[in-house]
Amino acid sequence: MRTTVPVVIAFISGMIMVVGFFFNPERSFLGRVEEEVLQWVTIVGGFTLLLGVVSIVRVNSKVVKQKKAGWIFNLATLISVFAMAIPSMLPVTKTSNLGSVIYSIFPESWGSLFGTGTGSIYDWLFNYLDAPMMATMFAMLAFYIASAAYRAFRARNAEATLLLVTAVLVMLWRIPMGEAFLRLFSDNIPGYINSYIMNGVNVAVQRGIIIGAALGAASMSLRIMLGIERTYMGKG
Amino acid sequence: MLIATLHRIIFLSLIFVPSSVFAQESDSLFRTSRVPILFFVVLFSIVIILYTRWAKLGKTLFIRKIAGLDAVEEAVGRATEMGKPVLYIPGISEIDEIETIAGIAILGRVARITAQYETPLIVPVRYPMVLAAGQEVVEQAYSEMGKKDSYHKDIVRYVAGEQFAFTATVNGIMMRDRPAANIYMGGFFAESLLLAETGNAAGSIQIAGTARPEQLPFFIAACDYTLMGEELYAASSYLSHEPILLGGLKGQDFVKMILVICIIAGCLLITLDSGDWFKNIFRAE
Incomplete structure (x- = not known):
C-alpha cells in the first residue's frame, strides 16, 4: 500500500501534465487541470515551510546546547531566523471597515516597524544585512x-x-x-x-x-x- | 498487474484522441503544432516499455562503466576509514525538478552504503519539500540495511532558503566538519564552484553530477569525478544493478541512436540544399 498509492498518484499527476500539454488550456478541461495541479504544488510547498523551520531550529539549538565547535554561528542562525520572521508577522493593529481600531499590541506609531513594508525591521534587515551578504558571497565567485x-x-x-x-x-x-x-x-x-x-x-x-x-x-x-x-x- | 494496467491506460490515452479535435490551431481543442512531440512521446514510451520487458525476460543488457558512480562506494569507504562524514547535496532546486528527483534517488543508494558502513551522513537541503523527501528516502535506506537505530532526522537538514545563505552554511560545514567525501547530485547554479572549490580546499574526495552544461566546467575543474547530463539520470538505475531499470537505460540509448541518425540525415539534406521539409518534421511550438 505504501508503494502502490504513491505510484498511482505519480502516474495520474504525470498523465495530467503530459496529456494537458497537447491540449489548448483555454478550450479544454485538461489544460485547466494542469494549471490547477501546478497551484497545488505551490500550496503544499507553503505548508512544508513549517517542516523547514522545525528542522533548522532543532539542528541549531542542539549544537548551541551542547556548545559544539562553532556553536556561536548556530546561535547567530537561530537569532537571524526569529529576527527576520517575528517582526514581519506581528500584527500591530487591526482596523475595522469603519476605521476604528479593534485591537492594538504596540503603540500605533510603531506600526511601520512591523510587517514587510518599506521602513519595517524586516525591510531594514533584508536591505542592509541579507542583500549585502548575498552579494558578497556571489562576488567571491x-x-x-x-x-x-x-x-x-x-x-x-x-x-x-x-x-x-x-x-x-x-x-x-x-x-x-x-x-x-x-x-x-x-x-x-x-x-x-x-x-x-x-x-x-x-x-x-x-x-x-x-x-x-x-x-x-x-x-x-x-x-x-x-x-x-x-x-x-x-x-x- | 498494476504496472500492466498502467501501460494499457497510457497507450489508450495517447492513441485514442478523437479526430474532431484536429481543427485549426486557434480553435481546436488539440494543439496540432505539438503532434511531432506526441509522436516522439509515443515512440519513446514504446521503446522503453519493450526494453524493460526484455530485461524482465532475462535478456543480458550491456551498460558501459561510469567511473564516477563506481567511485561512490570507494569515497564512502575512505570516509569510513578516516572516521569522517560524507556530505551529500541533492542540488538546490525544488522537488518538482527532475534533477532533484534524480539526486534524491541517488541519495537512497548512498544512504544504504553509509548505513552499511555506519558512516555519518550529512544532507543539507534548500527546500522543505526536498527535506521531507530526503528524510523519507534515507530512513527507508537505513531501515532496509537493518540500521534503523543509526538513523536520526537531522541527517537530512534544512539549512536556508536563500541560494547563497545555503552555500555559506554548506561551506561552513565543509571547513568545520571536514567531510572525507562530498557528493553533489542534482541541479546547481552559480554556487557550484563555490561549493566544489571549498570542498577541494578541505581535501575531500568529490563526485558531482548535473545536467546543466553551464555548471559542468566548474565541477570538472574542482571535482575528482563528474557525471555529465544523462549520466545523472542513469545513476540510480546503474547503482541498483536491477535489470528492469537497466532496460529503461537501453531504451533511452536506442532513441538516442535514432536521433543521431536524424541529425546526420538532416546535416546531409541541408548540405545538399534539399529544402526545409525534413527540418519541419521536427518543428514544434
Whole structure:
C-alpha cells in the first residue's frame, strides 16, 4: 500500500501534465487541470515551510546546547531566523471597515516597524544585512574561478595545452583590450574565435550534453510514471 | 498487474484522441503544432516499455562503466576509514525538478552504503519539500540495511532558503566538519564552484553530477569525478544493478541512436540544399 498509492498518484499527476500539454488550456478541461495541479504544488510547498523551520531550529539549538565547535554561528542562525520572521508577522493593529481600531499590541506609531513594508525591521534587515551578504558571497565567485582556472589550465599534456590556448584566446576576445590586441595580428582572429570556437565547437558539445540530458530526463520521468523507477521513494 | 494496467491506460490515452479535435490551431481543442512531440512521446514510451520487458525476460543488457558512480562506494569507504562524514547535496532546486528527483534517488543508494558502513551522513537541503523527501528516502535506506537505530532526522537538514545563505552554511560545514567525501547530485547554479572549490580546499574526495552544461566546467575543474547530463539520470538505475531499470537505460540509448541518425540525415539534406521539409518534421511550438 505504501508503494502502490504513491505510484498511482505519480502516474495520474504525470498523465495530467503530459496529456494537458497537447491540449489548448483555454478550450479544454485538461489544460485547466494542469494549471490547477501546478497551484497545488505551490500550496503544499507553503505548508512544508513549517517542516523547514522545525528542522533548522532543532539542528541549531542542539549544537548551541551542547556548545559544539562553532556553536556561536548556530546561535547567530537561530537569532537571524526569529529576527527576520517575528517582526514581519506581528500584527500591530487591526482596523475595522469603519476605521476604528479593534485591537492594538504596540503603540500605533510603531506600526511601520512591523510587517514587510518599506521602513519595517524586516525591510531594514533584508536591505542592509541579507542583500549585502548575498552579494558578497556571489562576488567571491571571481576568486574561486581564478583558483579553479589555475588548476584547470595547467599545461600538463597536449589536451590540457590545447584547452589553455583556447581559453586564453576566448578570454582575450571577451575584453576590449584583448580584442584590440588580437586585431594586431589579424582582423579575422576575433571573428574566428566567435564563429568556430564559441558558436561551433562549444555549441556542438553543449547541444550533445543537452540532448542526452533531455532524453535522460524524459526516460526517468517515464520510468517514474509507469512505476518502474521507485528509487526516489527509497524502494527498489 | 498494476504496472500492466498502467501501460494499457497510457497507450489508450495517447492513441485514442478523437479526430474532431484536429481543427485549426486557434480553435481546436488539440494543439496540432505539438503532434511531432506526441509522436516522439509515443515512440519513446514504446521503446522503453519493450526494453524493460526484455530485461524482465532475462535478456543480458550491456551498460558501459561510469567511473564516477563506481567511485561512490570507494569515497564512502575512505570516509569510513578516516572516521569522517560524507556530505551529500541533492542540488538546490525544488522537488518538482527532475534533477532533484534524480539526486534524491541517488541519495537512497548512498544512504544504504553509509548505513552499511555506519558512516555519518550529512544532507543539507534548500527546500522543505526536498527535506521531507530526503528524510523519507534515507530512513527507508537505513531501515532496509537493518540500521534503523543509526538513523536520526537531522541527517537530512534544512539549512536556508536563500541560494547563497545555503552555500555559506554548506561551506561552513565543509571547513568545520571536514567531510572525507562530498557528493553533489542534482541541479546547481552559480554556487557550484563555490561549493566544489571549498570542498577541494578541505581535501575531500568529490563526485558531482548535473545536467546543466553551464555548471559542468566548474565541477570538472574542482571535482575528482563528474557525471555529465544523462549520466545523472542513469545513476540510480546503474547503482541498483536491477535489470528492469537497466532496460529503461537501453531504451533511452536506442532513441538516442535514432536521433543521431536524424541529425546526420538532416546535416546531409541541408548540405545538399534539399529544402526545409525534413527540418519541419521536427518543428514544434
